[in-house]
Amino acid sequence: MEDPFSNLPDEILSCIVSFLPLETSLISTRWRDLWNQALVRHGSTQDDVASVVAGFLSRFEELDPLKHPRKLHFHFSDQDTALFASIATNKHLEKLVIVECTGLQSLFIESESKLHELTILDCPQLKSLHLRTSKLKSFRLDGPLPTIWPESHFNLSHAMLNFRLGPSCADFKAQYFNQTLLTIKNCEALTLCEWTFQELIWPSISPSGNFIFYKIRELWWIHNHRGENSMDTLVSFLKLCPALEQLFVTNDSTSYSAPRSNSYCLTQETEYSTKLEHLKRIKFMGFTNRVDEISVAKKLIELVKGEPPKIETSDESCLNVVIVQ
Template structure:
């Protein structure tokens, strides 16, 4: 009640003028009753970013360490907080920490005039913690944004103090040419996004299950990676003038046992296709555990569909197929592509239950796709059409007598169809794939 009376006696403008350390003391001493919560609401203490200037770059580890140490003791409301440090040389880091041990370090606001290329080695969850160090932190999710050659060593030294990092996100690091990530224990999720100078990625992790990559095609190498379940390879284009599909043997073998896979159509045409259809692999290699395939392509022309069907030949256990037509995926198939014009060999997809098509505006193309599936694989899954601003619709086959006077397609079609609103079993079918975010 005393806090409530204090608030009644003071105007909001007076409260907001109080220094942060005094406000923090008020909320840390008193129990979190309505008065304490009102103080936090009026002042915005836990929502605003605290900014500190004139910090020396060599003090990076200690200032971030202090921020992490004081998060719990000075944050009785358990609300995420942000702290912005302005270092010398124009460097700025925004540190934000949230619940469940999530830490973001973002250098994008500061001076970006450091174009030098660099290699970066990140070692996580090492057991060789220096016992004398005052900073030993449990960070489960670590996001690193816009790290450059000047700050990568500082960040690496800080990361050596972290324990139990389960999820690592590296993004928008200009100049990053090679990345090496070693997380022998606990690391289960790795995301590398929008590092457009990247040429090679090395990953060593016994427990890695989720791999997300978005950017130009680069070279991959894996060690002790045995349990990948969900992989997104959102390659926006080749990072090399001349592609050698043999260099991607480690990548293809690493994703062999995945359950969920995201792949661009051009990546299959240019890299995986030649490898899979070589004599030494065609008869033996299969994605035997793959259940969900997210296929991204620029259009649904015949050669694109042929390439998709050629890939499906290696996916006998697939249950759900998600096709996204993305104009950004604009790389055209090469003239030498052996799968772009040849007739696709027939096969069986006994477990395929649903196909979601997103971004395809021509209804006749959807009907033709359904008939091609029946012809090539003997499969007739539920076809769901998803478009922006419309409810999901299901394509069903109808008797010809019911199609009189209805636009069911051209003479190319063998059957008659109509679209009905999809009301059952479409949970998750209307959500966008992470690559579209």
């Protein structure tokens, strides 16, 4: 049956949908497109950025996104200018996504109300991130590691810290990461790079001897496989995750690696003898050599107590647990 609404202009469709329950938009793919429209703006100065972002956030309607788009595409004409942005979010804003902001070096986000999800992707020059918020539950940051200052404490349930490009500055110190470490301690799902644990987390927790990630059930681990001992860091981290159920291991040969002087074997220094009693699945990604996958799997299986997990390879097949053991 032909959809009588598909050929109507967006303006008319918006008027129609605004009088109907939100679920009605699921009737037609054409209607669903209305909910994903973006507001496009252009500018050439930092004042333009501030003005557009402030205006965009101030016009949010809590229950009617059709009156004002939920997405903003801002095109900054001067790519050589360093940007410093400050965003005070609207009281109704629950999710904020910032993508592809070339030139953005410093970002301040303030929200003491409903901001629960924050995503920052492809901002390669970001060096400073200041967060004044206490309600965040999901935080995704993909790019070089900036200096992160969480002004208020919050407990994340999901965190993606994809810093495979390394730190944003050469003199980044472990203590700069301490406040961020506390926000991820109670995570249920975590993405972490090998070097981040080696250089930033381990130096901060090793003297205390009582830091455990009790709630992590899903771990996405990014590392640069370099031979027989390259998984020692992961083994050490897994000993801190007694509730882990799913493990995803990505091999990225381009990922930043800790300097050799810092890449000491952590396995022998880890005092915990935690066994993984709940691990159900291990998934490898990015490996090009089956021998490497088997070698890594053998090390991981040694940590498992009880029934061995399902082990999936990079080519979507499964490893025979008998061979691995």
